[in-house]
Amino acid sequence: MLHLSLTAIILRFVLGGAAVAAASLISKRAGGAIGGIFAAFPAVFLAALLTIRFDHAGDQLIARSIDLSEGALIGMGINVACAIAVGWLCTSKGWKKGLSLSVLGWLITSVFISYLIFSV
Secondary structure, eight states: OOOOOHHHHHHHHHHHHHHHHHHHHHHHHHOHHHHHHHHTOOHHHHHHHHHHHHHOOHHHHHHHHHHHHHHHHHHHHHHHHHHHHHHHHHHHHOHHHHHHHHHHHHHHHHHHHHHHHHTO
8 A cells, every 4th residue: 555654745745846946936037948957857756765765664665766766767758758749849739739749648658658567
């Protein structure tokens, strides 16, 4: 069964929110391209990695950390593909349709890869 401590949830919330706020401020001051780089900061991964210690220990902590890191690599790869798709589709289809198609592509790809990983 899934178990997360309240401390872990609060820390993830604070770190994720702080990363979004920081990326927004940086984007406003330095421009969208620089803000986009900071928006890609893996706050959720970092928060999950930091807080995994509250819920696991010993060999289980190591195993969960490795699983989390492997999943993050796959997820970050999908995010790169989505960002490329947004850039291409928004210029060719308009921002609303391009963004919608890109997010739909991200969702389909993520579900498909998750299915492949977890069905083995």
